[in-house]
Amino acid sequence: MADLGVRLAGVALRNPFLLASGIWGESGASLSGAWNAGAGxxxxxxxxxxxxxGYPNPTIExxxxxxxxxxxxxxxxxxDEYPREIEAARRAGATVIGSVFGGDEEEFARLAHQIEATGVAAVELNLSCPHAEGFGTEVGSEPEDVERIVRAVVRSVRVPVIAKITPNAADPAGLAEAAERGGAAAVSAINTLRALAIDVTLRRPVLAHGLGGLSGAAIKPVGLACVWQIYRRVKIPVIGVGGIRTGLDALEYxxxxxxxxxxxxxxxxxxxxxxxRLNQELSDRLDQLGIARLEDAVGAAHAAHL
Ligand SMILES: Cc1cc2nc3c(=O)[nH]c(=O)nc-3n(C[C@H](O)[C@H](O)[C@H](O)COP(=O)(O)O)c2cc1C
Structure with a gap:
C-alpha cells in the first residue's frame, strides 16, 4: 500500500486530506469527527x-x-469563544490548523497570535472569501496587500503560516508569489469562485446576499489550473482545494x-x-501506477510538459 504521509511546511500529516475551512468545523466535536473519520x-x-x-438566509443553494x-x-x-473548540479537537488527537480572517494586517496578526496560543500546528489566512465586505478578496486581491499581511502575521507567530489565495484575481500565482515573499510557509488554492444565481419568479438573486462563492466539482478545473501555475512560480508547498471528490481528483491535484x-x-x-474513501482510492491509484510514496507524485505532470 502506498505511503500517503506528507510533510507540509514542517508539519507531518498522516495523509494529505485536510478538512477545508468553513465546512463541518463549527465545534470541537465536528472537527474531531473529521479527524476520526480519517482526515490528515x-x-x-x-x-x-x-x-x-453571518448573512440572513438563504445562504446556500x-x-x-x-x-x-x-x-x-x-x-x-x-x-474569545472558539479556542475551546480547538482544544477539544486537540484532546481528541487531531492535527488542527487555525483559520483566521481580518480587515488589515494588525487584525490578522493579532488573531493569528491568539489562535496560535491554542496549540494549532499552523495558521491559515483567509485572504480569499469572495463575498465578505471588508475581508477576504477585499484585502487579498492585490499582491502588495497579501505580502504585507503575511509578513505581519509571520512576525507575530512561530507556527507555519499558510496563505489561502483567491482565484478571483487576474493573476492568482502572483498572489502566491507575494505570500512567499512575505514569508508564508505554504499557500492554499483555491477559495470559492465569485458566482450568482437568479430566481426568475422573484426577480432577484437566489441568495439573500446576492453574489456568492461557487465550490464543488464545477471548480475543479479552475483549482487545478491555479495549482499548476502557482507550482511553477513558488518554492513553498501548495495545498490544492476545489472540487475534490475522488482519489482520482486528488491525484490530479x-x-x-x-x-x-x-x-x-x-x-x-x-x-x-x-x-x-479518499484515502483508499488515492492509495489504490498510486499502487496501480507503481508509485510507492505520495511525495514522489507531487508535480509529476510538469516533468512531461514542455
Ligand atoms: C459553506 C462554505 C463555507 C466556507 N467557509 C470558508 C471559511 O470560513 N474560510 C475559508 O477560508 N474558506 C471557506 N470556504 C471555502 C472552502 O474552504 C474551499 O476553499 C472551497 O469550498 C473549495 O473547496 P471544495 O470545492 O472542496 O468545497 C467555504 C466554502 C463553503 C462551501
Whole structure:
C-alpha cells in the first residue's frame, strides 16, 4: 500500500486530506469527527475578532451534480469563544490548523497570535472569501496587500503560516508569489469562485446576499489550473482545494503540484466518511501506477510538459 504521509511546511500529516475551512468545523466535536473519520488534519472555520451571525438566509443553494453556491457571511463565534473548540479537537488527537480572517494586517496578526496560543500546528489566512465586505478578496486581491499581511502575521507567530489565495484575481500565482515573499510557509488554492444565481419568479438573486462563492466539482478545473501555475512560480508547498471528490481528483491535484489537499463540498454531500474513501482510492491509484510514496507524485505532470 502506498505511503500517503506528507510533510507540509514542517508539519507531518498522516495523509494529505485536510478538512477545508468553513465546512463541518463549527465545534470541537465536528472537527474531531473529521479527524476520526480519517482526515490528515482539520482546518477550523475562519475566525474573526468578534462574533458574526453571518448573512440572513438563504445562504446556500445546492446543485446536486456540481456543487454549492454560498454566501454565509463568515459566521463565527469570535476569537474569545472558539479556542475551546480547538482544544477539544486537540484532546481528541487531531492535527488542527487555525483559520483566521481580518480587515488589515494588525487584525490578522493579532488573531493569528491568539489562535496560535491554542496549540494549532499552523495558521491559515483567509485572504480569499469572495463575498465578505471588508475581508477576504477585499484585502487579498492585490499582491502588495497579501505580502504585507503575511509578513505581519509571520512576525507575530512561530507556527507555519499558510496563505489561502483567491482565484478571483487576474493573476492568482502572483498572489502566491507575494505570500512567499512575505514569508508564508505554504499557500492554499483555491477559495470559492465569485458566482450568482437568479430566481426568475422573484426577480432577484437566489441568495439573500446576492453574489456568492461557487465550490464543488464545477471548480475543479479552475483549482487545478491555479495549482499548476502557482507550482511553477513558488518554492513553498501548495495545498490544492476545489472540487475534490475522488482519489482520482486528488491525484490530479498532486500531479499538478499540490503537496496536500483540502476537501469541503464533498463532505456536505457525503459526510466525513468521504475521508476514508479518499484515502483508499488515492492509495489504490498510486499502487496501480507503481508509485510507492505520495511525495514522489507531487508535480509529476510538469516533468512531461514542455
Ligand atoms: C459553506 C462554505 C463555507 C466556507 N467557509 C470558508 C471559511 O470560513 N474560510 C475559508 O477560508 N474558506 C471557506 N470556504 C471555502 C472552502 O474552504 C474551499 O476553499 C472551497 O469550498 C473549495 O473547496 P471544495 O470545492 O472542496 O468545497 C467555504 C466554502 C463553503 C462551501
Amino acid at each position: 488534519g482539520v482546518i477550523t472555520k475562519s475566525i474573526g475578532s468578534t462574533p458574526r451571525p 445546492v446543485y446536486e451534480t456540481w456543487g454549492l453556491l454560498n454566501a454565509m457571511g463568515l459566521p463565527n463565534p469570535g476569537i 498532486i500531479m499538478a503540484g499540490a503537496r496536500a489537499l483540502q476537501v469541503g463540498t464533498a463532505i456536505t454531500f457525503g459526510g466525513v466518511a468521504v475521508f476514508g
